[in-house]
Amino acid sequence: MTVQHEKALAASDGAALLADPVLATRQRRLSLKIKIGLIVLGLFVIVGIIGPFVAPYDPSAIGTDILAPPSAAHWLGTTQTGQDVLSQLLVGTRSTLLVGFIAGAIATALSIIVGVSSGYFGGNGGEALSLLSNVFLVIPALPLLVALTSYLPQASIWLIAAIISVTGWAWGARVLRAQTLALRKREFVQAAKASGERNWRIILFEILPNEGAVVATSFLFTVLYAVLFYAALVFLGLGNINQWSWGTILYFAQNNEALSVGAWWWFIPPGMCIALVGTALSLLNFGIDELINPRLRAAGLSRRTLHAFGGDQGITPVSRRPG
Amino acid sequence: MAYLIRRIGFYLLTAWAAITMNFFIPRLMPGNPVELLVSRMSQSGPVTPALIHSLSVAFGFNAHTSLLSQYGGYWAQLFHGDLGTSITYFPSSTASVIATALPWTIGLVGTATVVAFAIGTLIGVVAAWRRGSWLDIALPATTFLQAIPYFWLGLVIIEVFAVTLGWFPVSGGFAQGLQESLGGTFLRSAAYYAVLPGATIVIASMAGWLLGMRNMMVTTLDEDYVLVAQAKGLSNRRVMLGYAARNAILPNFASFALSLGFVVSGALLIEYVFSYPGIGYVLFEAVSNEDYPLMQGIFLIITLAVLGANLIADLVYVVLDPRARQEA
Numbered sequence: 265m266t267v268q269h270e271k272a273l274a275a276s277d278g279a280a281l282l283a284d285p286v287l288a289t290r291q292r293r294l295s296l297k298i299k300i301g302l303i304v305l306g307l308f309v310i311v312g313i314i315g316p317f318v319a320p321y322d323p324s325a326i327g328t329d330i331l332a333p334p335s336a337a338h339w340l341g342t343t344q345t346g347q348d349v350l351s352q353l354l355v356g357t358r359s360t361l362l363v364g365f366i367a368g369a370i371a372t373a374l375s376i377i378v379g380v381s382s383g384y385f386g387g388n389g390g391e392a393l394s395l396l397s398n399v400f401l402v403i404p405a406l407p408l409l410v411a412l413t414s415y416l417p418q419a420s421i422w423l424i425a426a427i428i429s430v431t432g433w434a435w436g437a438r439v440l441r442a443q444t445l446a447l448r449k450r451e452f453v454q455a456a457k458a459s460g461e462r463n464w465r466i467i468l469f470e471i472l473p474n475e476g477a478v479v480a481t482s483f484l485f486t487v488l489y490a491v492l493f494y495a496a497l498v499f500l501g502l503g504n505i506n507q508w509s510w511g512t513i514l515y516f517a518q519n520n521e522a523l524s525v526g527a528w529w530w531f532i533p534p535g536m537c538i539a540l541v542g543t544a545l546s547l548l549n550f551g552i553d554e555l556i557n558p559r560l561r562a563a564g565l566s567r568r569t570l571h572a573f574g575g576d577q578g579i580t581p582v583s584r585r586p587g
Numbered sequence: 588m589a590y591l592i593r594r595i596g597f598y599l600l601t602a603w604a605a606i607t608m609n610f611f612i613p614r615l616m617p618g619n620p621v622e623l624l625v626s627r628m629s630q631s632g633p634v635t636p637a638l639i640h641s642l643s644v645a646f647g648f649n650a651h652t653s654l655l656s657q658y659g660g661y662w663a664q665l666f667h668g669d670l671g672t673s674i675t676y677f678p679s680s681t682a683s684v685i686a687t688a689l690p691w692t693i694g695l696v697g698t699a700t701v702v703a704f705a706i707g708t709l710i711g712v713v714a715a716w717r718r719g720s721w722l723d724i725a726l727p728a729t730t731f732l733q734a735i736p737y738f739w740l741g742l743v744i745i746e747v748f749a750v751t752l753g754w755f756p757v758s759g760g761f762a763q764g765l766q767e768s769l770g771g772t773f774l775r776s777a778a779y780y781a782v783l784p785g786a787t788i789v790i791a792s793m794a795g796w797l798l799g800m801r802n803m804m805v806t807t808l809d810e811d812y813v814l815v816a817q818a819k820g821l822s823n824r825r826v827m828l829g830y831a832a833r834n835a836i837l838p839n840f841a842s843f844a845l846s847l848g849f850v851v852s853g854a855l856l857i858e859y860v861f862s863y864p865g866i867g868y869v870l871f872e873a874v875s876n877e878d879y880p881l882m883q884g885i886f887l888i889i890t891l892a893v894l895g896a897n898l899i900a901d902l903v904y905v906v907l908d909p910r911a912r913q914e915a
Contacts, residue, residue: 399601401845404893406852407870407886411609414874414882415616492736496856499738500874514739518860523746524757535739542734543727550730553802 298551304544308537312361315354323352323508334529341529344520349513353533356508359421360491361541363509366425367432367490372483374429375436380467380475382437383444394441400434409493413502424503428490436482443478447471477556481549488545495538510534590912594901598894605890609883610661614654638674670887671880675872681884684869689888691760692865695781696854697896699788703850704843707793711800711839712832715808716823726801729794737791737853741860744787755783758862784861791857792850799842803835810834837908844900848893855889 321327327346334341340349375397382393412427413419419427447453448471456466472479497503498511501519505512517523517531625634664670670681714722749757756762762776807813808831816830858867866885873881905912 395597395600398597399604402598402601402848402893402897403605403890404848404851406855407882407889408608410870410874411612411882411886414877414879415613488734492734493852495736496738496852499736499856500859500871502874514742518742523742523750526746526750528746531739531742535736535742538739539731539735543731546730546734547727 297547297554301544301547301551304540305548308357308361308541308544311354312358315357319348319351319354321348321351323347323355331525331527333527340533341527343516343527343530344522349530349533352508352513353510353537356510356513356534357537359507359509360494360511360538363421363425363428363494364487364491364541366422367429367494368483368487370426370429371433371486371490372436372479374433375440375482376472376479378433379437379440380444380471383441384448384463384467384471386445386448390441394438397434397437397441400431401438403431405431405493406496409497410500410502413497417502418504420504421507421509424494424497425490428493428497429486432486432489432493436479436486439478439482440475443475444471447474477552481552484545484549484552488542491538491541495534510537591901591905594898598898602891602894605887606662606665607658609887610658612883613879637678638672670884673873673881674878675876675881681880684881685866685884685888688864688866688869689892691863692854692858692867693892695785695858695863695865696788696851698781699785699854700792700847700850702785703789703793704796706789707796708800708836708839710793711797712804712827712835714797715801715804715835716827716831718805726798729797732790733794733798735791736856737787738856738860740791741784741787741857744783744790745860748783756780760864780863784857784863787857787861788850788854791853795846796839796843800835800839803838804831807831807835837904840900840904840907844897844904847896847900851889851893 325347327342327348329338329342330346331344332338332342332346338348338350340353342348343352378393378397382390382397384390408431409427412430413424416423416427453466453470456470461470494503494509495511495514498505498509499514499518501515503511505515511534513534514531517527517534522528522530625639668682670685673679673681673684676684714726745757749755756779760777760780761773762780810831813826813831816826821830855865855867855870857863858865859871862868866889870882870885872878873885
């Protein structure tokens, strides 16, 4: 699965949301968060695709300019061996985002399978699946990831993404189970059951379409989780150090004491990139959250409007827009 | 009490799952881990039979016995507190290495997490109460904080406050030359060294509690009993804290327990960045020396510690939520 494909998947989730006329109306007013999120994420995805082609230098090529601060020749300076930091950043974007999106996709698939079937079928099997996701939720991820990846020193990014997703699916499964439990009792599901629909059809066509927003948020959350943990693992020296990623840059910066020689241009940019991607994903998540729960949106109103509705007295304002 | 008994049962089950995972991880990996390690280590020097034995013990790996009896032997070892011998700190046992580092981690991460939860929740309450004020503008900033890798924030904080300004030490857990003790000088030094790593954990993990509390609080403020409380003419302060926040904090507290594993993962990396003498630094040492017994021991102990912390959180929850008490 490619980055573009993933992007299309994420976008189609958003489109499903917008297809709802009520949601679409709301969307017009609060799209700022979603817009900024999509633009920033989109820019990084483009860099992920074209990064290796536009990088001014070979990221691994050793140069004579050692630990040079940012200049016209090296926009983000150089490392201890004279490698160009900007080129490393551009080339490293692809693997970082790939791990994020692959892990997000696998983990979301797992959480749908476990969460929805646990909520829909209920009974002892459902309880057992719920227990399983709670167990995975409590176990701290990093030590487990370290123990797992340390046995696989040359692991490909696919394998790393798969391992990260094993520790990252439980939250989504929990939320989806709760959502499914609520949906199962709704009339349209009962009606579908009464009319003899098969279970897989009810799940695919009655339940899942109503969980689009939840699936989207849990996917975005897992992508962020995977990007953070991939950087952390590589930073510790696990996984494949020869594969350029943002974590790799941080790993070499830390091991060559970039900090104590004051080479801020070496370790600030990769962390900033991670934070920017993360912020974009969180903004998208907030945008979707506010679509589902309009109460959270009071932030968009002016102080005066709020006062008129008693919002500054701690009472939730109810305002309806024409159309 | 039924609630607590159910929770304890759940933690026992989780502990069993973690221990069993720990047993199977080396067995599921390609090749025989002991042979793999011995061949890798023999490149850098002679491998003593004692080391091979310690590896076999650490993995409970014995080709002559069945998987089931290996599993039994593994449990027997665990109950004796035997986690094998560390390669990095040879001939110290893995258990003793972890025991030395654990108090540092519990002290630093425990304090920082509680402080972060308290501050985050409090700001969340105020941010929800004052919706539409400047506090709302600060919310996107917390989003940014939440997305930052903990360890990178640590690097930046070291660069600013330790390297550039020189206010705090760059690394370590206490001043050089001091003996580890419970004396005043040592504790003061330890507290001074803990400020930067502690502040990093607080800043990085606070945003999550803040947003969670704000969103819960916004929902609670819409309840009828809040409206009634205001209609009765109670002071804003009383309505905010005694009526709204008191109810909104329950879900936030429940998510505290669930997020603990995530926070601890990030905190371990902060320890590594600050060369703090806790588990996080030992974990890094284990990784760079391919010290598998130590890595697995750390996974096990950290998991058990998080389970213990969860149990404490559950006890507090029972105090906070009368429903949890009455279920029995």
